[in-house]
Amino acid sequence: xxxxxxxxxxxxxxxxxxxxxxxxxxxxxxxxxxxxxxxxxxxxxxxxxxxxxxxxxxxxxxxxxxxxxxxxxxxxxxxxxxxxxxxxxxxxxxxxxxxxxxxxxxxxxxxxxxxxxxxxxxxxxxxxxxxxxxxxxxxxxxxxxxxxxxxxxxxxxxxxxxxxxxxxxxxxxxxxxxxxxxxxxxxxxxxxxxxxxxxxxxxxxxxxxxxxxxxxxxxxxxxxxxxxxxxxxxxxxxxxxxxxxxxxxxxxxxxxxxxxxxxxxxxxxxxxxxxxxxxxxxxxxxxxxxxxxxxxxxxxxxxxxxxxxxxxxxxxxxxxxxxxxxxxxxxxxxxxxxxxxxxxxxxxxxxxxxxxxxxxxxxxxxxxxxxxxxxxxxxxxxxxxxxxxxxxxxxx
Amino acid sequence: xxxxxxxxxxxxxxxxxxxxxxxxxxxxxxxxxxxxxxxxxxxxxxxxxxxxxxxxxxxxxxxxxxxxxxxxxxxxxxxxxxxxxxxxxxxxxxxxxxxxxxxxxxxxxxxxxxxxxxxxxxxxxxxxxxxxxxxxxxxxxxxxxxxxxxxxxxxxxxxxxxxxxxxxxxxxxxxxxxxxxxxxxxxxxxxxxxxxxxxxxxxxxxxxxxxxxxxxxxxxxxxxxxxxxxxxxxxxxxxx
Numbered sequence: 001x002x003x004x005x006x007x008x009x010x011x012x013x014x015x016x017x018x019x020x021x022x023x024x025x026x027x028x029x030x031x032x033x034x035x036x037x038x039x040x041x042x043x044x045x046x047x048x049x050x051x052x053x054x055x056x057x058x059x060x061x062x063x064x065x066x067x068x069x070x071x072x073x074x075x076x077x078x079x080x081x082x083x084x085x086x087x088x089x090x091x092x093x094x095x096x097x098x099x100x101x102x103x104x105x106x107x108x109x110x111x112x113x114x115x116x117x118x119x120x121x122x123x124x125x126x127x128x129x130x131x132x133x134x135x136x137x138x139x140x141x142x143x144x145x146x147x148x149x150x151x152x153x154x155x156x157x158x159x160x161x162x163x164x165x166x167x168x169x170x171x172x173x174x175x176x177x178x179x180x181x182x183x184x185x186x187x188x189x190x191x192x193x194x195x196x197x198x199x200x201x202x203x204x205x206x207x208x209x210x211x212x213x214x215x216x217x218x219x220x221x222x223x224x225x226x227x228x229x230x231x232x233x234x235x236x237x238x239x240x241x242x243x244x245x246x247x248x249x250x251x252x253x254x255x256x257x258x259x260x261x262x263x264x265x266x267x268x269x270x271x272x273x274x275x276x277x278x279x280x281x282x283x284x285x286x287x288x289x290x291x292x293x294x295x296x297x298x299x300x301x302x303x304x305x306x307x308x309x310x311x312x313x314x315x316x317x318x319x320x321x322x323x324x325x326x327x328x329x330x331x332x333x334x335x336x337x338x339x340x341x342x343x344x345x346x347x348x349x350x351x352x353x354x355x356x357x358x359x360x361x362x363x364x365x366x367x368x369x370x371x372x373x374x375x376x377x378x379x380x381x382x383x384x385x386x387x388x389x390x391x392x393x394x395x396x
Numbered sequence: 397x398x399x400x401x402x403x404x405x406x407x408x409x410x411x412x413x414x415x416x417x418x419x420x421x422x423x424x425x426x427x428x429x430x431x432x433x434x435x436x437x438x439x440x441x442x443x444x445x446x447x448x449x450x451x452x453x454x455x456x457x458x459x460x461x462x463x464x465x466x467x468x469x470x471x472x473x474x475x476x477x478x479x480x481x482x483x484x485x486x487x488x489x490x491x492x493x494x495x496x497x498x499x500x501x502x503x504x505x506x507x508x509x510x511x512x513x514x515x516x517x518x519x520x521x522x523x524x525x526x527x528x529x530x531x532x533x534x535x536x537x538x539x540x541x542x543x544x545x546x547x548x549x550x551x552x553x554x555x556x557x558x559x560x561x562x563x564x565x566x567x568x569x570x571x572x573x574x575x576x577x578x579x580x581x582x583x584x585x586x587x588x589x590x591x592x593x594x595x596x597x598x599x600x601x602x603x604x605x606x607x608x609x610x611x612x613x614x615x616x617x618x619x620x621x622x623x624x625x626x627x628x629x630x631x632x633x634x635x636x
Contacts, residue, residue, distance in 0.1 A: 003524065003525060006524040006525075013512075017512060315508070316510050318508075319508050319509075319510060319521065320521060320524075320525075321469075321493070321496075322467070322469060322496060322502050322508070323496070323497060323502075323521045323522040323524075323525060323571070324493050324494065324496050324497020324498070324522055324525030324526065324575075325493060325524075325525050326489055326490050326493040327489060328489075328490075329525070
C-alpha cells in the first residue's frame with residue numbers, strides 16, 4: 001500500500017509535468033462522459049416510461065385526435081355560448097362514462113422566463129399522477145384534497161430548474177392561466193431533475209419534461225364552471241382514455257358527433273407508442289453514433305498520448321525498476337494517472353446528473369474506458385525486457 | 397519452486413547478506429534466426445562477498461549483459477544463477493525486485509538520473525520500494541550523511557540537470573548505496589567523466605569496497621581495473 005502511495009506521488013508529478021496534454025485529455029473525456037450521461041438518461045427514461053405505461057394494466061389507451069375542419073371550428077366559435085354548453089355536456093359525458101379511465105394534462109406558456117426559458121404551467125388531474133408517478137426531492141407530492149380546491153391558495157409542484165425561483169413552502173402570486181386572475185400558489189414540492197411523462201397527445205415530442213415548469217392540480221369539478229371555449233377545448237382534446245374496449249371511446253366520439261361538436265378520432269396507445277418509440281430509437285441511435293465517433297477519436301487520442309508518455313518515460317521507469325520497483329507498481333502509476341483524468345472528467349457528470357442512475361451508468365462506462373485505454377500501454381510495459389530497453393533507451 | 401520460496405523467505409527474515417554469487421553455464425542471446433547475437437556463451441563465474449572485480453572487454457563483448465544478468469535486470473538467460481544458494485531463475489518478479497532493491501546498487505556510465513527530479517528525489521527512489529520503513533526525519537538524515545560523504549550535500553535541492561558530470565555520478569552512487577546494498581554493480585562508471593573525476597569516483601568505489609561492499613565494475617579502461625582485486629576478461633560472450 002505504501003508503495004502504491006509512492007506511485008500516486010509519481011503519477012501526480014507526471015501529470016504536473018504534462019499539464020497541457022492532460023488538460024486536453026480531460027476535455028475530451030468530459031465530452032465523452034457527458035454524452036454517455038445523456039444517452040444513459042435517454043435509455044433510462046425510455047425504460048421508465050415503458051414501466052409507467054405498464055400501469056395501464058394491459059388496457060389500451062386511446063388518444064383523441066381532433067379532425068374538426070376549420071369551417072366547423074368557425075361555426076362553433078360563432079356560436080360560442082351554445083358550443084360551451086355542449087362542450088360541458090360532452091366533458092360530463094366523458095367523466096361519467098364509468099367504464100373508461102382517463103387522465104388529463106394541459107399546459108400554458110407563462111409570460112415569465114427563467115434562465116432564458118419560458119416558464120410552463122401544467123395542469124393535471126389526479127389520475128395523471130397515478131399513471132405517471134412524479135417523485136419529489138423536497139416537500140411532498142399532491143394529495144387527493146389538492147384536487148378539490150376551489151378557492152384559496154393552490155398547491156404547486158415546481159420543476160427542478162425553477163426550485164430557486166419558486167422556493168419550497170413559499171407563496172407566490174401568479175396569473176391563473178385558466179381564469180386570467182391573480183392567484184396565490186404555494187410551492188408544496190420540488191420535482192426531481194428530469195421529471196417527465198410520455199406525452200401521448202403530442203406527436204412532435206416524445207417526452208415532456210417538467211424541469212422548466214410547475215404543475216398544479218386540475219379540479220375536474222371546476223371545469224364545467226368555466227365559460228371559456230379554449231379551456232374546455234384544451235381539456236377535451238388533451239384527455240387520454242384508458243380502456244380495453246374500443247366501444248367506450250367510440251361512445252365519446254359518437255356523443256361529440258351527436259352534439260355537433262368536434263370530429264374526434266381515437267388512435268390507440270400502440271399506434272402512438274409505435275411512432276414515439278421509433279422517434280426515440282432514432283434519437284438514441286443518432287446520439288450513440290455521435291458518441292461513438294467522439295469516443296473513437298478520444299480513445300485514439302488518449303491511447304496514443306499514453307503510449308507516447310510511456311515511451312517518453314520508459315528510461316525513468318527502468319530506473320525505478322532497477323531500484324526495486326515491480327512492473328505492477330509502474331503499471332499502477334499509469335493506472336493512477338488515467339484514473340485521475342477520469343475522476344476529474346467525471347465531476348461535470350455528477351454536477352449535471354447528480355447521483356442518479358445515469359451517473360452510475362456513466363461511472364461503469366468510465367471504468368470500461370479506463371480498461372480499454374490501459375490495454376496497450378500496459379501491454380507495452382509488461383512485455384518490455386528491462387535490459388533490452390536499458391540498452392535501447394539509455395544506450396548503455 | 398516451493399523450496400526456493402522457503403529459502404528466499406528464510407533468508408529475507410534472517411536479513412542474510414549476499415555471501416556469494418555463482419553463475420553456471422550462463423548463455424544469453426538476442427534476436428532470432430540468422431540475426432541472433434550471442435551476448436553470453438556458457439559463462440561460469442563465482443564472486444565472493446567483499447571482492448572488487450573488474451569485468452573487462454571490448455564494446456559488444458557481452459560485459460554489460462553479464463552485469464545486467466548479475467543485477468537481475470535480465471531474466472532471459474539460459475543456465476543457472478545462484479545468489480548464495482538461491483536459484484534466481486525460480487524467483488518471482490516481486491522477489492527479484494526485492495533483491496534489486498535490497499542487495500544491489502547500480503551505477504552506470506550516463507548516470508541514469510531522472511533529470512526533472514531534484515538530487516534528493518533521485519537518491520530517494522530506491523527507498524520508495526524498500527520494505528524497511530524509515531521515518532522521514534531518519535531518511536533525510538541518511539541521505540544527508542551519504543551526500544556529505546560524497547561531497548554533494550549542498551546540491552540536494554538542485555534538479556539533476558543542473559549538475560556537472562562528476563556530481564551526477566556521485567548522485568548515482570548515493571542512490572546506489574542509500575539502501576545499504578551488499579553489491580554495487582558499476583557499468584563504465586567513469587566512461588562519461590574526465591580523468592580527475594574518474595579517479596575520484598574510483599576512489600569512492602574503492603572506499604565502499606573497503607567498507608565491505610562487493611563491487612563489480614564493467615570497464616574497458618585499464619586504469620579502472622587497477623582498483624580491482626582481479627579482472628575477468630570477456631570476449632565474444634565468453635570468459636577468457
